[in-house]
Amino acid sequence: MTSPKRRRLLAASLLSVVAPAARALSTDGSAFPAAHPGSHRIATPDRVSTETLLALGVAPVAAGARSVYAAMGGTPPLPADVADIGYWFEPNLEVMRELRVDLILIEAMSSSLTDVLRRIAPIFVMDIYSGNGHPDFVERSSSEMFRFARSIGRESIAQRYRRSLDARLAALRDGMRGYGRRPAFIAQLDPSGQSVFLYARNCVAWDVMRRLGFDNAWTGATNTYGCVQVGIDQLASAPDADLFYIDYGAQAQAALAQLEDSVVWNSLPLVRRRRVYPIAPFDPLGGLPTAIQFAESFHAAVVARGRR
Amino acid sequence: MNGVTTSPGRARGTGLRPLHTVGVLGLLAAGIGAVCLSRYVPFAHWGGLLSGTSGTHVDDLRLLMARYVYLPRCVVSLLAGAMLGLAGAMLQHVLRNPLADPTTVGVSAGASLSLAVVSLWFPALLAYGREVVALVGGMAALGLVLTVSWRRAFSPVGVILGGLLVTLTAGAATSVLMLFFGESLVSVFVWQTGSLYQSGWSVATQLAVEGVAGVVVVALIVRPMAVLELGDDGARSIGFPPGLIRATALVAAAALTGAVVSAVGVVGFVGLIGPWLARFSGARTLAQRLVWAPAISACLLWLADGCVQMFGQPGAEVPTGVVTALVGAPLLLWMMRYLRDPPPAAPSRDAAVPLADRQRQRVAWGVAGASILVLCTVVAAAFNRELAGWHWGAWDHVASMLPLRAPRIGGAAAAGGMLGIAGVLMQRMTGNPMASPEVLGVSSGASLAMIVLMFALPSAASGMQMGASALGALLATMSVFALALRRTYSAERLILTGIAITTVLGSLVALLMASGDPRMSFLAAWMAGSTYRVQMPAAMLALGLLAAAIALLPFISRPLGILTLGEQAARSVGVAVRRYRLMMLGLTAVTTGAATVIVGPVSFVGLMAPHIARLLGFRHAAMQALMAAFVGSVLLVVADWLGRNLLFPNQVPAGLLVMFVGGPYFLILMWKQNR
Numbered sequence: 001m002t003s004p005k006r007r008r009l010l011a012a013s014l015l016s017v018v019a020p021a022a023r024a025l026s027t028d029g030s031a032f033p034a035a036h037p038g039s040h041r042i043a044t045p046d047r048v049s050t051e052t053l054l055a056l057g058v059a060p061v062a063a064g065a066r067s068v069y070a071a072m073g074g075t076p077p078l079p080a081d082v083a084d085i086g087y088w089f090e091p092n093l094e095v096m097r098e099l100r101v102d103l104i105l106i107e108a109m110s111s112s113l114t115d116v117l118r119r120i121a122p123i124f125v126m127d128i129y130s131g132n133g134h135p136d137f138v139e140r141s142s143s144e145m146f147r148f149a150r151s152i153g154r155e156s157i158a159q160r161y162r163r164s165l166d167a168r169l170a171a172l173r174d175g176m177r178g179y180g181r182r183p184a185f186i187a188q189l190d191p192s193g194q195s196v197f198l199y200a201r202n203c204v205a206w207d208v209m210r211r212l213g214f215d216n217a218w219t220g221a222t223n224t225y226g227c228v229q230v231g232i233d234q235l236a237s238a239p240d241a242d243l244f245y246i247d248y249g250a251q252a253q254a255a256l257a258q259l260e261d262s263v264v265w266n267s268l269p270l271v272r273r274r275r276v277y278p279i280a281p282f283d284p285l286g287g288l289p290t291a292i293q294f295a296e297s298f299h300a301a302v303v304a305r306g307r308r
Numbered sequence: 309m310n311g312v313t314t315s316p317g318r319a320r321g322t323g324l325r326p327l328h329t330v331g332v333l334g335l336l337a338a339g340i341g342a343v344c345l346s347r348y349v350p351f352a353h354w355g356g357l358l359s360g361t362s363g364t365h366v367d368d369l370r371l372l373m374a375r376y377v378y379l380p381r382c383v384v385s386l387l388a389g390a391m392l393g394l395a396g397a398m399l400q401h402v403l404r405n406p407l408a409d410p411t412t413v414g415v416s417a418g419a420s421l422s423l424a425v426v427s428l429w430f431p432a433l434l435a436y437g438r439e440v441v442a443l444v445g446g447m448a449a450l451g452l453v454l455t456v457s458w459r460r461a462f463s464p465v466g467v468i469l470g471g472l473l474v475t476l477t478a479g480a481a482t483s484v485l486m487l488f489f490g491e492s493l494v495s496v497f498v499w500q501t502g503s504l505y506q507s508g509w510s511v512a513t514q515l516a517v518e519g520v521a522g523v524v525v526v527a528l529i530v531r532p533m534a535v536l537e538l539g540d541d542g543a544r545s546i547g548f549p550p551g552l553i554r555a556t557a558l559v560a561a562a563a564l565t566g567a568v569v570s571a572v573g574v575v576g577f578v579g580l581i582g583p584w585l586a587r588f589s590g591a592r593t594l595a596q597r598l599v600w601a602p603a604i605s606a607c608l609l610w611l612a613d614g615c616v617q618m619f620g621q622p623g624a625e626v627p628t629g630v631v632t633a634l635v636g637a638p639l640l641l642w643m644m645r646y647l648r649d650p651p652p653a654a655p656s657r658d659a660a661v662p663l664a665d666r667q668r669q670r671v672a673w674g675v676a677g678a679s680i681l682v683l684c685t686v687v688a689a690a691f692n693r694e695l696a697g698w699h700w701g702a703w704d705h706v707a708s709m710l711p712l713r714a715p716r717i718g719g720a721a722a723a724g725g726m727l728g729i730a731g732v733l734m735q736r737m738t739g740n741p742m743a744s745p746e747v748l749g750v751s752s753g754a755s756l757a758m759i760v761l762m763f764a765l766p767s768a769a770s771g772m773q774m775g776a777s778a779l780g781a782l783l784a785t786m787s788v789f790a791l792a793l794r795r796t797y798s799a800e801r802l803i804l805t806g807i808a809i810t811t812v813l814g815s816l817v818a819l820l821m822a823s824g825d826p827r828m829s830f831l832a833a834w835m836a837g838s839t840y841r842v843q844m845p846a847a848m849l850a851l852g853l854l855a856a857a858i859a860l861l862p863f864i865s866r867p868l869g870i871l872t873l874g875e876q877a878a879r880s881v882g883v884a885v886r887r888y889r890l891m892m893l894g895l896t897a898v899t900t901g902a903a904t905v906i907v908g909p910v911s912f913v914g915l916m917a918p919h920i921a922r923l924l925g926f927r928h929a930a931m932q933a934l935m936a937a938f939v940g941s942v943l944l945v946v947a948d949w950l951g952r953n954l955l956f957p958n959q960v961p962a963g964l965l966v967m968f969v970g971g972p973y974f975l976i977l978m979w980k981q982n983r
Binding site (some may be wrong): 065086088090099116188190193194195223254255257263264284 | 438487713822826841958
């Protein structure tokens, strides 16, 4: 989906955020639990749990689908020696048993697996996406990170991570001083050229944009995970907005080609004012580290857009 | 029409005319349409819609949206409805079955698969337009169906079975992609749900052109098509080759369907119910039905789409295709009360002759079957891929992994065995060697219940999910019972009902996948036949049920053998046909239901295992069932073992692997038959 080059750039920029925390950890020698007798051997089947654990400076012994994690621009990056346990919806039980996993960290989206996973090890469920959704993504995901960090005795590292995240968000916000702060749609274009998939309330994009001083232009309903599919005429609901489409390469280009022929698209205020811009892909189903990933993508997209 | 008619007294008694039906539906739809339009543009300014100028109070954007979003959508719903109705009327005539839906010939399944493949690996092709890609895929599927039914002169049974096999196989392939690449396929699901949303006139124009072309072709072949009512021999005797007529009509109907499907996605049941309503309200001749069915279908879809827009949340409505499917499924069951079957076809000779198997051969194969099953089980338990590569486990090691492997192996063996037995029962009861328990609707019932549970209680534990799907299986079983009690039923009707329900299931699943909710992956995995979630209690229960079913076999062996000879023959030797039928139907439903909970709704085990047992020379009913149980068990145990190891550490669902072998196997088999 995203080009390898962009992915590397993305990873590099994200690394620069996490690096201070990671360095601090490696100097006091507590970065990896294997170094400590009695520390946990943790498996993280889904991306939320993988990136949350890594952000706490602990490498899992086994993580779900390494290739997907990398393709979604997973941050922090996975160390090479972490075993792969396959797709998150069916994490390989035998590998977890072989590796003598003694704690499994999952997000609530996997909670229907608890009966199956209980046979391997105790389970810790983080609850970031549930019920009617939670618009305060950063607070929600960091309190869940803290709750887990307490249970493995790493609360101070969680706090340090949160402080570095706040500092980075503040820096990015300052970096966009002087840039026009119109509300913005975050959209995945559909190749049919008739509908778009919007990321708004409950999604990482909603809360991070707010923290960067921008409003999400879609204020209508979304699902638990903060997305909704709407017809393109709905983009007229915010005449003054920008539209950032997620740049999935050929798929996005095919969609744009279809849209260019559409009367409705061409009459949308934001199209007439030429306010359609690309934004680098981000993980719409992530944990707290995704906030940094999206913030960097959004900052880069706004800078590329210009001050207008 | 060959005995397939609605009860004529009913239509005559109510004095219903097709025009009345169209009038009522049309007025309703127009009323709702007017309300919807007034949301865009107040009534007083409707004049501006045509003249292109707006009054001072309506801003230009709203007028523009009404003209380029609302109005084309109305026209598309009318055109798509009419084309589906025309295609449905033709298919029902050509296939001599009032339950034939335009989806019967595999067009929509082929279109979905081609869209998924292109989106994943050739996204640049999408720039030519989704319509082209979907149309090519749909026509390829039709080509396949026509190829395999070629040698049977495109007989109704051949086309229906070919359509079912192509639909299921393409559906299986799509579900693999859905499982592993779901996040990149959201737009395919969005299409598949059948949204009529428009953003310009291009789709409407294209549909209009295609529709007119379709009408011209249909007008040319309407007379030859009417001749088919005389039966194949009758048609031949007055110089019309029935095969050629059917092929032409099928291609025309499928092209009409393909045009609609590629433009707006899968819109189920409209093409089935329109023609049926036309016949119900008194359109007797083919020509009458070809006129009224499109009119009624057009109004139906217009009405359905109006309701969706009126009651839906603006901008994020439930897709119309999903609504027609949800309303259509119960309607279909209700309709079946008013249909009479054609006289049952003579049972196929292949299944009918109960040869006495030689004693020694039977014992030898029984022993061989059991030892192969034991061997496969041992290999599946002990020889697997692990982190360091392939590993033949020592006992200690296997013992530590066994609690994880045993439920899956045991569950697979039990499910395979039960499907094998259910398959033999179905094929014997219907006298059709291509029948299979998957078409009974039981597995679809189980899946639907599971989906409802996921909606109502998203975090339900796996035990609850199993309970729900068992309950769904039971409900489906009971409705099948109710139908079977009412009158004799034909295999084709069961198959067509199966296809229709599969379509509902497909659009519901697409709706869920299109929502962007990641939890739908669990559903997708189960639907694809994964044994991942099977735990020891469920596996033990399934094995117990299998044992009970095997123990029952000697008791139903004799009536089963006699039933195969046909109902009359059975009655003449004093067999209580109805009671035995019900008993066997019950056994089929219970075994299919239990197996579905474990390996999901799609697998060809119930079709393949009986067939392989027969190839091995087992013709005696009970022995065939027993061997089919062995074969089914072996198939699923091996598939589960392969599934756990092929893409290690990822796991490929077992049901899907069987499907990939089974689908093509049966298509080839059909092609070779009647040589």
